[in-house]
Amino acid sequence: MQKRQFAVSEEEQALRLAGLRVTPQRLAIMRYMKGTKSHPSPEMVYDHLKPEFPGLSPNTVYQTLHSLEEAGLLRRISMEDNVYRYDANVEPHAHLVCRRCGRVDDTNGYLEPLLHELLAKGSASTSWDIIAMDCCFYGYCDDCRERPDALRGE
């Protein structure tokens, strides 16, 4: 028989590597973040996990997301509505933000070279120490564009 009694999940490993304790809440939050492309806000994370963890506190979600961000496992992004959102994709990429429904998508990889160039040239063109870049496109997603109601007359 194989010696794989303690199958250590990818998430658990990442937590340990970051020097963070492994708790059920953290594992669940990480699993959710890794499995979604919707760039959830703390509130969305909380709502999603509340059924699984009835005693979960919003506070824990805030703190966990913050710890994971500090550990480099998540990226925090700020949109126009002053609500934080988190992204498990740490690679440099830009975001599409819908002005109507608030949805946030990733831009496709096609832009990546340009983003790298922008970061490089941006860093080179200033005396500041640049350590990160964030780029957002604002507009209307496919769903919202097709529904003229409450959009812009027409």
Place this chain on the structure above:
Amino acid sequence: MQKRQFAVSEEEQALRLAGLRVTPQRLAIMRYMKGTKSHPSPEMVYDHLKPEFPGLSPNTVYQTLHSLEEAGLLRRISMEDNVYRYDANVEPHAHLVCRRCGRVDDTNGYLEPLLHELLAKGSASTSWDIIAMDCCFYGYCDDCRERPDALRGE
């Protein structure tokens, strides 16, 4: 003698063109916004004008900035700290944000062609209706980089 009794300021003209009423508060806010490069938050605008307008309400500042933004005279930008900031420079350009002191500068014009290209390619590479783009560089400004205290050890 010349017939220039009613020297209409640039700001007044812009307000009228936008269909907004001309009030002392609005003129003052516009003047301040045009004269600064510091991308003030509503609070900063309020603090700056309070001496001149002892009765000024933060509310008025919020509303006025909002009206001016809707009229296209200002641009609202969102940084990492979930505090709104406003920019009288409506031309497309990116921002430098200091992670330590919060200062916000404009990037120099050198990046403009790249930003235009990014907006064009970004719009072309998605089915969404893109109407705006925002790009921020995060790091440490000259002052904060030179002061190691509370920065990052060293």
Place this chain on the structure above:
DNA sequence: ATACTATCTAGTAATCATTCCTATGTCAAT
């Protein structure tokens, strides 16, 4: 296995930016 200790969680209260509500005041067209 047990005990210990640092860290984590949850719950409440506090904070901060922003918006809502409304009475009063003011601009500008007649």
Place this chain on the structure above:
DNA sequence: ATTGACATAGGAATGATTACTAGATAGTAT
């Protein structure tokens, strides 16, 4: 000058986030 629509100011309300704290739990040494 009169008037009606829009602005302002002030206080209360909202909503996201953080602070504080007591109790629970993970990880480690025994």
